[in-house]
Amino acid sequence: APVIGVLALQGDVREHLAALAAVGAQARPVRRPAELDAVDGLVIPGGESTTISKLVDIFELREPIDKRIAAGMPVYGSCAGLIMLAAEVLDGRPDQRGFDGIAMTVRRNAFGRQVDSFEAPVEISGIDGGPLHAVFIRAPWVERVGPDVEVLGTITEGPAAGRIVAVRQNNLLATSFHPELTHDRRLHHYFTHLVHTTA
Ligand code: GLN
Numbered sequence: 179a180p181v182i183g184v185l186a187l188q189g190d191v192r193e194h195l196a197a198l199a200a201v202g203a204q205a206r207p208v209r210r211p212a213e214l215d216a217v218d219g220l221v222i223p224g225g226e227s228t229t230i231s232k233l234v235d236i237f238e239l240r241e242p243i244d245k246r247i248a249a250g251m252p253v254y255g256s257c258a259g260l261i262m263l264a265a266e267v268l269d270g271r272p273d274q275r276g277f278d279g280i281a282m283t284v285r286r287n288a289f290g291r292q293v294d295s296f297e298a299p300v301e302i303s304g305i306d307g308g309p310l311h312a313v314f315i316r317a318p319w320v321e322r323v324g325p326d327v328e329v330l331g332t333i334t335e336g337p338a339a340g341r342i343v344a345v346r347q348n349n350l351l352a353t354s355f356h357p358e359l360t361h362d363r364r365l366h367h368y369f370t371h372l373v374h375t376t377a
Contacts, residue, residue, distance in 0.1 A: 180373040183208035183217035185243075187233035189225020189258055193358035197366040203373070211242045219252040219373035222259030224315065224356050227267075227286065230258055231274040244278045252349040252376050253279070254369040260345075260352035261286060261318050268321065280347045281324030288319040289338060300355065302331045302344055305364050312343065312355035319354055320345055349376055 179202050184194045186207035198205035198221065208214050220243070222230070234240050247253060255263040261270070263279035269286040289296070294316055299309035310331075320342035323329060331344030331353070343354035349372065357365040 179204050180218045180370060180377050181206065181216060182219045182221060182370065182373055183214065184221045184223060185230070185234075185239075185259075187237060187239075188229045189223035190356070190358060191223050193356075194221045194223050194256075194366075197358045197363055198370065201363050201367045201370050203366075203370045208239075209237060211239060214239065214242050214246065217251075218377040219254070219369070220246070221369070222253065222255040222262050223358070224257035224259060227258040227261035227276075228271045228274045230262055231276070234262075240275075240277070247277055247279060247350070250349055250376065252351070252369065252373045253277075255279075255350075255352040256356050256358065257315065257317055257354060260284060260320075260354055263350055263352045264318075264320075265324075280327055280345060280350050280352060282320050282327055282345060282347075283322040284318045284320050286318050287316050288341070289314060289317055298333055298335065300331045300333065300343060302365070302368075303328075304330060305368055307364065310355075310357060310362055310365065311360055312353075312357075313359045314343075314355050317343075317354040319343060320352075
């Protein structure tokens, strides 16, 4: 089984570890460069991207993670993790920095104050069995993507209809929502399969 790390500096680390274990991955928390060396893929959880960004520097993980990404390691970011994988962040803090990740521009807390949290069905291209029940919590959306980025899912109804909430660029996968907070394991299965076929 592929060994998949969860960046364990802040955020909903335990939920991702449980979801990965449920689909047969060997799931481990990653806090140190030596732990990163031992994984085939990495999940960046939801939480607060500004906090995760600071802790990535404090724990001296920025350069090692950028190097692994450049070498082709699969990474999946959910919510704050999507922000950490974005080349450009709108409404971010001036000092927050992501990894050398996906050629996309994302907007933090994009869905607005009135709708801090909501749930919506989102069809994900490449995942069969009907739409995922997506949970959004102070979520970002993706405003622009580069030519190499595949849009996997968008909001289909309501004022945010058409907004991009799931993308993939080669081995990098990101969603605005939190599949780890539901019992549907199809997205973790999809990522584990990606790690398995890459490793
Ligand atoms: N608003 C958070 C941020 O900017 C993301 C929210 C989440 O991960 N649920 O990082």
